[in-house]
Amino acid sequence: MDTATLAAGFTPIPKRIGRLLELAYNLWWSWHPEATALYQEIDAELWEEIYHNPVRFLREVRQVDLDKVAQSAEFLRLYHKIMADFDAYQVFDRTWFAQTYPDLADRRIAYFSAEFGLHESLPIYSGGLGILSGDHIKEASDLGLPLIGVGFLYPQGYFKQVITAEGNQEAIYQKVRFSEVPALPAFDANGKEVVVSVGLPGRRVYAKVWRIQVGNVSLFLMDTDIHPNNPNDRELSARLYGGDQEMRLAQEMVLGIGGVRALRRLGHIPAIYHMNEGHSAFMVLERMREYVQAGSSFDEAAARVKATSVFTTHTPVPAGHDAFPFPMMEKFFAGFWEQLGISKEQFLELARHDQNWGPTFSMTVLGLRLAAKRNGVSKLHGEVSRRMWHWLWPERKPEQAPISYVTNGIHTESWLAPELKAAFDDEMGPDWVLNIDDAQMWQAIDRISDEKLWRLRNMVRARMLNFVRMRIRHRLARMGADQGQLDTTFQLLNNNALTIGFARRFATYKRGTLLFTDVERLKRIIHTTGRPVQFIFAGKAHPRDEPGKALIREIYHRSFEAGLAGHIVFVEDYDINVGRHLVSGVDVWLNTPRRPYEASGTSGQKAGTNGIPNLSISDGWWPEAYDGANGWVIGTDEEPDDHRDAGYLYDLLEKEVVPRFYNRNEQGIPEGWVAMMRQSIKTVAPQFSMSRMLKEYSRELYVPLLQNE
Numbered sequence: 001m002d003t004a005t006l007a008a009g010f011t012p013i014p015k016r017i018g019r020l021l022e023l024a025y026n027l028w029w030s031w032h033p034e035a036t037a038l039y040q041e042i043d044a045e046l047w048e049e050i051y052h053n054p055v056r057f058l059r060e061v062r063q064v065d066l067d068k069v070a071q072s073a074e075f076l077r078l079y080h081k082i083m084a085d086f087d088a089y090q091v092f093d094r095t096w097f098a099q100t101y102p103d104l105a106d107r108r109i110a111y112f113s114a115e116f117g118l119h120e121s122l123p124i125y126s127g128g129l130g131i132l133s134g135d136h137i138k139e140a141s142d143l144g145l146p147l148i149g150v151g152f153l154y155p156q157g158y159f160k161q162v163i164t165a166e167g168n169q170e171a172i173y174q175k176v177r178f179s180e181v182p183a184l185p186a187f188d189a190n191g192k193e194v195v196v197s198v199g200l201p202g203r204r205v206y207a208k209v210w211r212i213q214v215g216n217v218s219l220f221l222m223d224t225d226i227h228p229n230n231p232n233d234r235e236l237s238a239r240l241y242g243g244d245q246e247m248r249l250a251q252e253m254v255l256g257i258g259g260v261r262a263l264r265r266l267g268h269i270p271a272i273y274h275m276n277e278g279h280s281a282f283m284v285l286e287r288m289r290e291y292v293q294a295g296s297s298f299d300e301a302a303a304r305v306k307a308t309s310v311f312t313t314h315t316p317v318p319a320g321h322d323a324f325p326f327p328m329m330e331k332f333f334a335g336f337w338e339q340l341g342i343s344k345e346q347f348l349e350l351a352r353h354d355q356n357w358g359p360t361f362s363m364t365v366l367g368l369r370l371a372a373k374r375n376g377v378s379k380l381h382g383e384v385s386r387r388m389w390h391w392l393w394p395e396r397k398p399e400q401a402p403i404s405y406v407t408n409g410i411h412t413e414s415w416l417a418p419e420l421k422a423a424f425d426d427e428m429g430p431d432w433v434l435n436i437d438d439a440q441m442w443q444a445i446d447r448i449s450d451e452k453l454w455r456l457r458n459m460v461r462a463r464m465l466n467f468v469r470m471r472i473r474h475r476l477a478r479m480g481a482d483q484g485q486l487d488t489t490f491q492l493l494n495n496n497a498l499t500i501g502f503a504r505r506f507a508t509y510k511r512g513t514l515l516f517t518d519v520e521r522l523k524r525i526i527h528t529t530g531r532p533v534q535f536i537f538a539g540k541a542h543p544r545d546e547p548g549k550a551l552i553r554e555i556y557h558r559s560f561e562a563g564l565a566g567h568i569v570f571v572e573d574y575d576i577n578v579g580r581h582l583v584s585g586v587d588v589w590l591n592t593p594r595r596p597y598e599a600s601g602t603s604g605q606k607a608g609t610n611g612i613p614n615l616s617i618s619d620g621w622w623p624e625a626y627d628g629a630n631g632w633v634i635g636t637d638e639e640p641d642d643h644r645d646a647g648y649l650y651d652l653l654e655k656e657v658v659p660r661f662y663n664r665n666e667q668g669i670p671e672g673w674v675a676m677m678r679q680s681i682k683t684v685a686p687q688f689s690m691s692r693m694l695k696e697y698s699r700e701l702y703v704p705l706l707q708n709e
């Protein structure tokens with residue numbers, strides 16, 4: 001990186017700590033709490049104000065504050081340690097991939113996703129899919145996978161959620177200034193900025209390519225908000241999942257087709273291509289076009305593309321599978337089929353999916369047909385996906401449809417409470433992060449005393465509750481509350497009460513209000529003398545999902561109802577920052593989806609890794625993890641029934657969860673609870689880590705294709 005050019009517009013940084021700028025431009029800092037602490041150390045207030053964004057921080061920090069830390073021996077010691085760790089991290093040949101597959105290290109895997117959830121300061125993700133992609137990229141860097149990412153740099157990102165005094169969700173879009181995020185223009189071999197174009201009806205749309213560095217992995221993100229695009233096309237990449245169906249189609253053409261063109265301009269010929277969900281599936285069309293233009297027949301081109309493609313499907317919810325009406329496809333792809341050497345009819349048949357409103361071109365069908373490796377994201381979701389898509393392989397029995405599964409996992413260091421990380425460092429040695437998927441290693445948790453684990457639990461819960469109070473205080477201040485009202489937030493919530501968390505997207509299938517099915521029974525649970533219970537809710541509804549927004553309104557109003565007030569809170573603007581606090585701070589992680597619509601779910605994995613037992617319907621990843629001692633299953637595998645499932649939930653709360661939490665020994669420690677915390681860590685941390693997941697993707701999906709090639 002050319003630091004001199006880069007330094008323009010920043011507060012001049014004293015030479016002794018000059019690499020702070022370089023560090024700001026590599027998201028490696030985001031999963032190393034000591035690196036975050038470095039910025040915090042300079043000006044903690046500013047760090048909060050600019051929402052943990054080191055690039056903005058270095059633009060706004062005062063010269064005196066930089067000069068001051070540059071004179072501090074303690075700061076310099078921390079600075080040099082972090083820079084040494086950062087340098088050591090970038091030595092590539094000691095990674096798992098380099099050691100396991102030394103002959104494949106020069107290949108590249110292109111990973112396409114419509115969203116990447118890397119950090120709260122980069123709002124280019126909406127929910128689970130994005131978080132998974134972000135974690136995938138970080139772990140690929142940790143394990144040394146030769147991966148490059150492709151996606152969008154949305155100038156307005158996903159919305160910020162504001163809850164009005166009436167409990168309505170409002171969506172606020174803030175313009176992201178690219179000079180204030182860790183993105184730099186991407187250059188081609190001749191040092192020219194990379195701009196690619198894709199043909200749309202009657203025009204071309206251009207996209208500028210940006211690069212974000214995530215450890216050792218580069219992420220290339222496109223932006224269409226540039227000259228000479230017309231105003232509509234400039235809006236194309238403005239927001240995540242905005243606009244109508246035509247805009248969505250155009251967006252996906254830029255992602256799939258433009259993404260392949262961007263790689264070429266950057267000089268990359270990846271050996272394999274991973275479509276993370278159908279949004280990017282048009283990439284297979286562009287890649288086939290390349291082969292046909294170079295002289296292959298269509299069939300040869302299709303075979304070559306298929307042999308080098310991986311497709312992952314992420315949801316059994318039908319609306320989660322993009323499909324475009326044939327007439328719309330004809331309009332947008334006019335002329336494309338000729339370049340593939342096939343007829344319009346053949347082209348449309350490639351991804352035909354008949355819906356009750358007519359034939360559509362389905363992105364999932366396209367991806368499934370033109371990828372040699374296909375997978376769902378949990379064991380159960382694999383089964384459900386085979387049932388959903390087996391008609392694509394009429395010669396096979398439904399249960400033998402060629403769709404496998406790799407259960408999702410989490411990037412451990414991104415989600416673990418720093419207090420626990422320090423305890424794990426003490427007990428297992430700092431290199432434990434190199435062996436996260438090793439279940440044997442995690443037995444070491446047994447050597448941490450009950451007393452210490454419980455002390456940490458109380459510390460992290462208290463820190464999280466303070467964060468929640470602060471959030472509520474900010475909201476009240478925004479709404480014009482007076483000092484007296486603001487001060488009441490200090491009294492809100494109880495640092496020692498059993499605290500149950502529910503944070504997720506408010507899609508109706510997740511049943512965010514199941515807890516309120518029998519409010520009188522809930523009130524009795526909450527108010528048992530000496531055994532208080534409190535609930536923390538958070539989550540966004542899609543801006544056009546009215547039923548989802550109604551769920552938020554209900555929870556908000558419940559939080560003021562007599563008998564519930566003070567025990568139910570809704571935290572605004574669920575994002576990575578809120579998520580990190582909640583999945584490490586609450587005592588129980590609640591999950592109530594209608595089975596089998598939760599394909600995997602990863603928030604429960606984050607909680608479990610932090611020693612927080614899951615209280616969940618037997619859906620997604622949970623049936624694979626639940627062992628009778630690491631949490632609870634709500635109900636049975638019967639068909640979902642809201643009333644009955646709520647009854648099961650209350651039964652568990654009354655008979656299992658609350659008693660276990662409040663049953664204390666002479667030292668005040670709930671031994672049964674702490675045992676469950678241990679079991680949660682030991683069973684969830686290794687198996688549901690991104691480390692295990694990426695080794696499985698490598699072994700079962702990537703490497704077999706690389707070796708066939």
Ligand SMILES: *Cc1c(COP(=O)(O)O)cnc(C)c1O
Nearest residue numbers: 127128504575576579601602603
């Ligand atoms: C982990 C996470 C998700 C996904 O969690 P689910 O279990 O699928 O609900 C969504 N949003 C944020 C901010 C997260 O951190």
